[in-house]
Amino acid sequence: MSELKSGSNLEKVLTAGHFAFTGECGPPKGANTKHLLGKFKYLKGNVDCVNLTDNQTAVVRMSSLAASSLMVGQGLEPNFQMVCRDRNRLAMMSDILGAHALGVRNMLCLSGDHQSFGNHPQAKNVHDIDSMQLIAMVKKMRDEGKFMNGDDIDVPPEMFIGAACNPFADPYEYRVYRLANKIEAGADFIQTQCIFNMEKFRDFMKKTVDMGLHEKSYILAGVTPMKNAGMANFMKKFVPGMDIPDELINRLKGVEKKDQAEEGIKFALEQVEEFKAMEGVAGVHMMAIEWEHRVPEIAKRAGMLPRPVV
Amino acid sequence: MIVADRKSLEEILAMVADNKKILILGCKGCVTVCNVGGLKEVEILTSSLKIARKKLGKPLDIDIQVLERQCDNEYVAELSESVNDYDGVISMACGVGPQFLSEMYKTQVFYPAVNTTFFGGATQHGVWEERCAGCGTCGIHMFGGLCPIARCAKSLLHGPCGGSSEGICEVNADTECIWDSIVKKKMEAGQLEDLMGVKGLKDWTTARDGGPRRSIREELVQGKI
Ligand code: SF4
Ligand code: SF4
Numbered sequence: 001m002s003e004l005k006s007g008s009n010l011e012k013v014l015t016a017g018h019f020a021f022t023g024e025c026g027p028p029k030g031a032n033t034k035h036l037l038g039k040f041k042y043l044k045g046n047v048d049c050v051n052l053t054d055n056q057t058a059v060v061r062m063s064s065l066a067a068s069s070l071m072v073g074q075g076l077e078p079n080f081q082m083v084c085r086d087r088n089r090l091a092m093m094s095d096i097l098g099a100h101a102l103g104v105r106n107m108l109c110l111s112g113d114h115q116s117f118g119n120h121p122q123a124k125n126v127h128d129i130d131s132m133q134l135i136a137m138v139k140k141m142r143d144e145g146k147f148m149n150g151d152d153i154d155v156p157p158e159m160f161i162g163a164a165c166n167p168f169a170d171p172y173e174y175r176v177y178r179l180a181n182k183i184e185a186g187a188d189f190i191q192t193q194c195i196f197n198m199e200k201f202r203d204f205m206k207k208t209v210d211m212g213l214h215e216k217s218y219i220l221a222g223v224t225p226m227k228n229a230g231m232a233n234f235m236k237k238f239v240p241g242m243d244i245p246d247e248l249i250n251r252l253k254g255v256e257k258k259d260q261a262e263e264g265i266k267f268a269l270e271q272v273e274e275f276k277a278m279e280g281v282a283g284v285h286m287m288a289i290e291w292e293h294r295v296p297e298i299a300k301r302a303g304m305l306p307r308p309v310v
Numbered sequence: 311m312i313v314a315d316r317k318s319l320e321e322i323l324a325m326v327a328d329n330k331k332i333l334i335l336g337c338k339g340c341v342t343v344c345n346v347g348g349l350k351e352v353e354i355l356t357s358s359l360k361i362a363r364k365k366l367g368k369p370l371d372i373d374i375q376v377l378e379r380q381c382d383n384e385y386v387a388e389l390s391e392s393v394n395d396y397d398g399v400i401s402m403a404c405g406v407g408p409q410f411l412s413e414m415y416k417t418q419v420f421y422p423a424v425n426t427t428f429f430g431g432a433t434q435h436g437v438w439e440e441r442c443a444g445c446g447t448c449g450i451h452m453f454g455g456l457c458p459i460a461r462c463a464k465s466l467l468h469g470p471c472g473g474s475s476e477g478i479c480e481v482n483a484d485t486e487c488i489w490d491s492i493v494k495k496k497m498e499a500g501q502l503e504d505l506m507g508v509k510g511l512k513d514w515t516t517a518r519d520g521g522p523r524r525s526i527r528e529e530l531v532q533g534k535i
Binding site: 084127129136193 | 463464465466467468469470471472473474475476477480481482487490493494497502505506507508509511512514
């Protein structure tokens with residue numbers, strides 16, 4: 001992993017051996033760029049790159065590519081998310097080229113939440129290809145300079161290729177193999193689903209390290225600070241593939257309502273501390289959902305500042 | 311077989327609201343097997359419609375008939391003498407039936423009484439489940455004999471997605487995650503390597519995406535067999 005594939009800041013931070021710290025930002029439910037640029041301010045300088053979600057939970061929002069481009073304009077580095085639900089291979093390849101043209105250098109390849117979760121459940125889904133194939137497709141475009149039909153690309157897109165991994169989905173025993181497959185397909189870095197069950201994640205990382213996967217790809221541990229016990233309960237009940245131990249819910253409930261946010265942040269900070277020392281973990285992906293304004297404080301308290309300049 | 315569900319009585323009543331005399335046409339094929347459009351169901355619909363229309367003070371005159379198959383012109387031709395005796399014809403066959411009828415009898419109206427849903431079979435008495443999406447290039451042997459195209463909500467070729475939980479699909483608590491079954495089957499058989507690697511992008515030209523499909527058996531066309 002010596003020669004740079006994309007030249008993105010995230011890639012440089014990771015290859016230089018720094019512990020990465022990435023953020024997340026949901027584009028607005030509208031064309032409100034003012035609001036979006038406002039959120040960027042909280043992230044600038046506090047994270048190495050920012051995931052721009054792609055119609056997350058299948059709710060229509062400003063396009064992740066457009067938001068990524070706006071972010072480039074503000075001097076922050078985007079991680080352009082792309083789901084397989086809404087685009088066929090033509091649209092995907094064309095958006096990947098467009099992303100490169102707009103200065104985007106990181107991509108996260110995802111299947112996408114099913115449209116039934118979102119605000120247009122009547123929509124037809126695409127799923128022409130899946131996330132595994134999307135990873136391989138971006139790699140082929142980048143490394144071979146070819147479209148999927150084998151035609152040459154005139155200036156191939158340079159992308160640092162990311163993939164997601166959810167160690168908490170089932171069947172558990174298979175999850176590490178699926179991760180291995182994504183890395184084999186071409187994932188340069190991995191961002192995990194939000195981790196709350198630390199015990200399970202420790203076990204998962206042990207398996208990952210045993211298979212040597214951490215040496216083939218950079219694994220960033222996903223952290224979401226809970227705002228209150230209600231949020232934890234909601235996620236446990238309604239977000240598929242989430243593993244939220246009762247212990248955490250009880251811990252949040254154990255303090256007064258006004259102090260629950262602080263308790264949530266404390267738990268997140270404890271997690272970050274553990275991840276810093278955990279073998280195979282190359283960084284943290286901080287998903288402070290609709291809480292961007294708390295990121296500066298979280299980054300500071302997590303000892304993540306200043307971010308390395310490479 | 312092709313599985314279908316009957317439309318509600320209200321919907322069917324609305325379709326024939328202006329008709330005074332209709333034919334209800336069943337089919338002895340798949341819809342008889344899945345208990346939606348055979349003789350029994352034709353009779354039930356007939357009496358329900360009659361009662362409902364009587365209540366409305368607009369009695370409906372109904373004849374009934376059940377064809378061997380509505381997807382076969384040989385049987386569809388049996389209606390040639392009588393089809394125009396009616397204001398309209400309700401077909402209880404899958405979506406193929408009323409189309410073969412419409413193509414042969416261009417001046418008659420054929421109302422679909424059922425919603426054609428999928429290719430599948432009964433998993434228990436009264437329960438039918440989807441098994442195939444007719445993608446035109448069958449590859450189920452690669453997935454332990456279970457079809458992820460039809461049975462995974464995202465048609466993943468490399469599942470299960472991050473929403474799979476305890477064997478259940480993220481989309482619906484009543485739906486199994488077929489990828490959970492595929493993976494478990496492969497793991498138990500010690501054939502995990504079959505699931506590794508990236509499968510080539512699926513060629514959807516043989517599916518609906520390639521446009522309406524046609525099967526030609528030359529030897530039959532030429533009358534050799
Ligand atoms: S692979 Fe295609 S043809 Fe085979 S069962 Fe699945 S949908 Fe049907
Ligand atoms: S939960 Fe399983 S069946 Fe449902 S979309 Fe995901 S992989 Fe497919």
